[in-house]
Amino acid sequence: MSNSARRIGLTGGIGSGKSTVARLLTQLGALLIDTDAIARSLTQAGGAAIAPLREQLGERFIAPDGALDRAAVRERVFQDPQAKRQLEAVLHPLILAECDARAAAAPAHQRLVFDVPLLAESVQRWRARVDRIVVVDCSEATQVQRVMARSGWTQDAVQAVIAQQASRAQRLAIADDVIANDGLSLDALQAHVLALWQRWNLNN
Numbered sequence: 001m002s003n004s005a006r007r008i009g010l011t012g013g014i015g016s017g018k019s020t021v022a023r024l025l026t027q028l029g030a031l032l033i034d035t036d037a038i039a040r041s042l043t044q045a046g047g048a049a050i051a052p053l054r055e056q057l058g059e060r061f062i063a064p065d066g067a068l069d070r071a072a073v074r075e076r077v078f079q080d081p082q083a084k085r086q087l088e089a090v091l092h093p094l095i096l097a098e099c100d101a102r103a104a105a106a107p108a109h110q111r112l113v114f115d116v117p118l119l120a121e122s123v124q125r126w127r128a129r130v131d132r133i134v135v136v137d138c139s140e141a142t143q144v145q146r147v148m149a150r151s152g153w154t155q156d157a158v159q160a161v162i163a164q165q166a167s168r169a170q171r172l173a174i175a176d177d178v179i180a181n182d183g184l185s186l187d188a189l190q191a192h193v194l195a196l197w198q199r200w201n202l203n204n
């Protein structure tokens with residue numbers, strides 16, 4: 001795959017459809033490196049991030065079973081930028097190291113897809129790690145509607161996350177490819193993803 005885009009950085013706002021696109025890419029043969037999943041494994045009971053998070057955030061954010069109390073942390077960090085910075089200062093270096101290790105362990109010609117919700121926020125770290133940046137884009141109203149339906153969150157909870165993420169314009173500014181995922185059927189989305197996949201094989 002020397003003449004093609006091997007490492008794909010996939011991003012988009014909450015509820016944009018990143019994981020759906022990532023799943024379609026794995027069906028085409030990509031190896032997925034999912035930063036949300038890595039963050040979850042680092043914060044399960046016994047995970048490498050638990051001790052530093054206990055120290056940074058306090059005991060009340062660790063559940064009785066020893067895992068991170070995700071609902072409590074979510075409620076806190078999306079209201080308190082300082083707490084969000086503390087969480088990210090612990091997790092982001094560990095997430096990046098795990099991404100690098102997985103990429104290094106992959107076969108030389110394996111196409112890799114990095115699913116990174118905060119790629120635009122940390123583009124200086126990611127630009128050199130990927131050959132193309134793909135942004136899944138949709139309106140804020142669609143994001144809110146999808147996350148309320150998928151996760152049962154309130155509208156305010158979704159909007160609090162959106163307010164803490166890069167703007168649509170900031171994400172679009174770093175995109176090599178954009179998937180406009182608004183009012184698109186899942187079949188149409190799949191066709192779009194296949195077209196991109198074929199184009200990446202030709203390196204453009």
Ligand SMILES: CC(C)(COP(=O)(O)OP(=O)(O)OC[C@H]1O[C@@H](n2cnc3c(N)ncnc32)[C@H](O)[C@@H]1O)[C@@H](O)C(=O)NCCC(=O)NCCS
Pocket residue numbers: 013014015035036039043069070071073074077084087088091095116117118119161164165
């Ligand atoms: C805050 C946490 C505990 C909430 O957990 P929860 O299970 O409720 O949500 P989940 O992990 O599924 O994330 C849902 C979505 O929230 C958004 N999100 C998550 N973390 C962040 C963040 N630090 N800043 C902005 N948005 C975020 C993303 O769009 C993500 O896809 C969790 O998201 C977390 O540990 N975040 C810090 C790690 C991180 O920065 N992850 C992003 C990977 S680059």
Ligand SMILES: Nc1ncnc2c1ncn2[C@@H]1O[C@H](COP(=O)(O)OP(=O)(O)OP(=O)(O)O)[C@@H](O)[C@H]1O
Pocket residue numbers: 012013014015016017018019020021036117146147150181182183184185186189
């Ligand atoms: N084109 C589409 N048509 C219908 N439903 C869709 C479409 N795209 C995504 N969805 C649905 O919207 C919800 C959010 O999509 P998905 O989980 O892929 O988003 P995400 O960007 O990964 O979100 P998060 O940042 O929260 O992880 C899911 O329930 C998914 O099935």
